[in-house]
Amino acid sequence: MELKIEIPDAEYWKRQIKCQYACPVHTDARGYVRAIAEGDFEKAYLIARASNPLASICGRICGAPCESACRRGSIDESISIRGLKRSAAEESGAEFLKTLEVIEKIKDSLKTRSCVDRDDLGGLMEDFEKGKVEKVQGKSVGIIGSGPSGLAAAHDLALMGFSVVIYEMEPVPAGMLYLGVPAYRLPRGIIEAEVGVIKSLGVEIKTSCTIGKNITFEELRKRHDAVIIAVGCKRSRILSLPGADAQGVLGGVEFLRDVALEVPHKIGKKIVVIGGGNVAYDVSRTALRRQQMDVAVTAFREREEIQVTLCCIENRDEMLADEIEILEGEEEGIIRQNGYGPKEILTENNKAKGVVFQKVTSIFDEQNRFNPQYDPGDTITLEADTVMFAVGQRADITFINPQRDGIGTNERGVIVCDPETNETTAEGVFLAGDIAYGPRLMIDAIASGKKAARSIYQKLTGRHLHYETAGLHFPIENYSREMGYERIRRQVFETVDVKDRIYDHKTIIEKGYTCGQAKVEGSRCLDCGVNTIFDGSKCILCGGCVDVCPELCLKLVPAFELEGDKSFFDLVDLMKERKQTSELTAIIKDEEKCIRCALCAIRCPVDAITMERFNFREILK
Numbered sequence: 001m002e003l004k005i006e007i008p009d010a011e012y013w014k015r016q017i018k019c020q021y022a023c024p025v026h027t028d029a030r031g032y033v034r035a036i037a038e039g040d041f042e043k044a045y046l047i048a049r050a051s052n053p054l055a056s057i058c059g060r061i062c063g064a065p066c067e068s069a070c071r072r073g074s075i076d077e078s079i080s081i082r083g084l085k086r087s088a089a090e091e092s093g094a095e096f097l098k099t100l101e102v103i104e105k106i107k108d109s110l111k112t113r114s115c116v117d118r119d120d121l122g123g124l125m126e127d128f129e130k131g132k133v134e135k136v137q138g139k140s141v142g143i144i145g146s147g148p149s150g151l152a153a154a155h156d157l158a159l160m161g162f163s164v165v166i167y168e169m170e171p172v173p174a175g176m177l178y179l180g181v182p183a184y185r186l187p188r189g190i191i192e193a194e195v196g197v198i199k200s201l202g203v204e205i206k207t208s209c210t211i212g213k214n215i216t217f218e219e220l221r222k223r224h225d226a227v228i229i230a231v232g233c234k235r236s237r238i239l240s241l242p243g244a245d246a247q248g249v250l251g252g253v254e255f256l257r258d259v260a261l262e263v264p265h266k267i268g269k270k271i272v273v274i275g276g277g278n279v280a281y282d283v284s285r286t287a288l289r290r291q292q293m294d295v296a297v298t299a300f301r302e303r304e305e306i307q308v309t310l311c312c313i314e315n316r317d318e319m320l321a322d323e324i325e326i327l328e329g330e331e332e333g334i335i336r337q338n339g340y341g342p343k344e345i346l347t348e349n350n351k352a353k354g355v356v357f358q359k360v361t362s363i364f365d366e367q368n369r370f371n372p373q374y375d376p377g378d379t380i381t382l383e384a385d386t387v388m389f390a391v392g393q394r395a396d397i398t399f400i401n402p403q404r405d406g407i408g409t410n411e412r413g414v415i416v417c418d419p420e421t422n423e424t425t426a427e428g429v430f431l432a433g434d435i436a437y438g439p440r441l442m443i444d445a446i447a448s449g450k451k452a453a454r455s456i457y458q459k460l461t462g463r464h465l466h467y468e469t470a471g472l473h474f475p476i477e478n479y480s481r482e483m484g485y486e487r488i489r490r491q492v493f494e495t496v497d498v499k500d501r502i503y504d505h506k507t508i509i510e511k512g513y514t515c516g517q518a519k520v521e522g523s524r525c526l527d528c529g530v531n532t533i534f535d536g537s538k539c540i541l542c543g544g545c546v547d548v549c550p551e552l553c554l555k556l557v558p559a560f561e562l563e564g565d566k567s568f569f570d571l572v573d574l575m576k577e578r579k580q581t582s583e584l585t586a587i588i589k590d591e592e593k594c595i596r597c598a599l600c601a602i603r604c605p606v607d608a609i610t611m612e613r614f615n616f617r618e619i620l621k
Helices: 010-016 019-020 031-036 042-050 054-061 065-069 082-090 097-112 122-130 148-159 188-200 217-223 252-260 280-296 321-334 440-461 515-523 544-548 566-579 599-603
Strands: 138-146 163-167 204-206 226-229 249-251 270-274 307-312 337-338 340-348 351-364 370-382 386-389 427-433 465-475 528-533 554-558 585-589 607-621
Touching: 010 019, 010 465, 010 607, 019 031, 019 065, 019 122, 031 042, 031 082, 031 515, 042 054, 042 082, 042 097, 042 122, 054 082, 054 188, 065 082, 082 097, 082 515, 097 122, 097 188, 122 148, 122 607, 138 148, 148 188, 148 440, 188 204, 204 554, 226 440, 249 252, 252 280, 252 386, 270 280, 280 321, 280 386, 307 340, 321 337, 340 370, 340 599, 351 386, 427 440, 465 528, 544 554, 544 599, 599 607
Parallel strands: 138 163, 138 226, 163 204, 226 427, 249 386, 270 307, 270 386, 307 337
Antiparallel strands: 340 351, 351 370, 465 607, 528 607, 554 585
């Protein structure tokens, strides 16, 4: 059996830093995690903020694809990357720095950063200062929507020299960050601080301005050289069920909006939430808090039993919600009913009084398409005076007339755009965020906004932002790791007691790490930017490195047992010429297993192995 191997190049070494490679905005997570391990929280924040204009917010609510990719997870548990970002922001984030000071510090920190990607703010500003990229003059961009994609686009466009105006229909900026994410997960002061930095760049945000009402879409296009539609999916999808139009039947997203804006609203004591994702839990847990608060205020009355039931078609292990949401929901008393889908909402005098659910027999068909099937003979009925849907969201694009505006849509009425540029079929009109590709993670929306900004720059200036990777390895003198780092368990966030949190929808549940805990958690990082570099001209094939490796990731094998691409065989031929023999032995390494302990380098009697850090920069060409 031949072993498939790969000869490393710059792209290969970049891929080894899996957390950064998995992040849609290429945040150097390894960089800020190791900075925290060293106790430098300001450096950590500046690294996190360099490619992400909403880094402090992401420290609270990011879906963290970096953690899913983290190599430490193959050993025990991944690094708490999102939690450490929160720690950096809490110590040195936008809430504590003056608005423009954030930008200047990021630019200055470029000199000390080893991995600078194309989305790095400091690198972009350096390109402007050196004249590699010319700032735009006299051109403006209008952005519809101030959610994460709109804010990210505005941030980068302003740095490029554009005049930017964001049009937001709600009375507050930040879109679903403010209106959809409960305050117990995301403090409003953090949102205001992040938005403040973006506004300090000259971005104007017009709130309570609805396109199609306060200003037409045609007028908007006349005002600006380009327009970004970043409205997000802010409307709940209501299932077409008997009784769905009754009083007491609400959209979950609309309910969260009313709570966030403190709009007067009324919900009952027996609440059924339909859905099994994170939004369903946001709705359920917020509803529980609203009713508990009401009971606390009116304690002189006879207390009625409060009951919030979440019902979804998925089984427990198939649920889309994060595990922490499910567990914390159970702690707070959310009742969960799995494997049942809604059939009918029961009414009395046009008011909801219950929901009939039927047993789910399958969710996907043979082609793996979403197509739930039910057993009509197996039903349950849940009493309810309030029913809330959290089964999906949709965008409101009624301000657009596809024929009039020249904007192409597909058979489902969804706006189509070029996946490479985000531009629609209408000249100068771009999409960003959920409306470009459907609901995804917040960090995906940020990446989409940044992508749209760069596409507009190229569209209006004719100058393409093409980058190439320049990477080098540098030997590390006296390389060492924290004592017992490979055995340290993931640090657990402490949480506020249930009895202290359910009577206030603004009480933050997770307490976060102390500085000491953050440093310990950071020390668990395998530091995947560090690599073992082998000098074949020195190696004597003693096998000492193979014997000492605690993870068994090194192996000595005859070259004829290996297979690879052309570069591998070219290397084999070259070695044959130098050795003047047809028999060659290779040392191969399984990168997935390596913990960067350096025992192989220490064991090598001829110093053929060195520990070296891979540094790279995306250079504008």
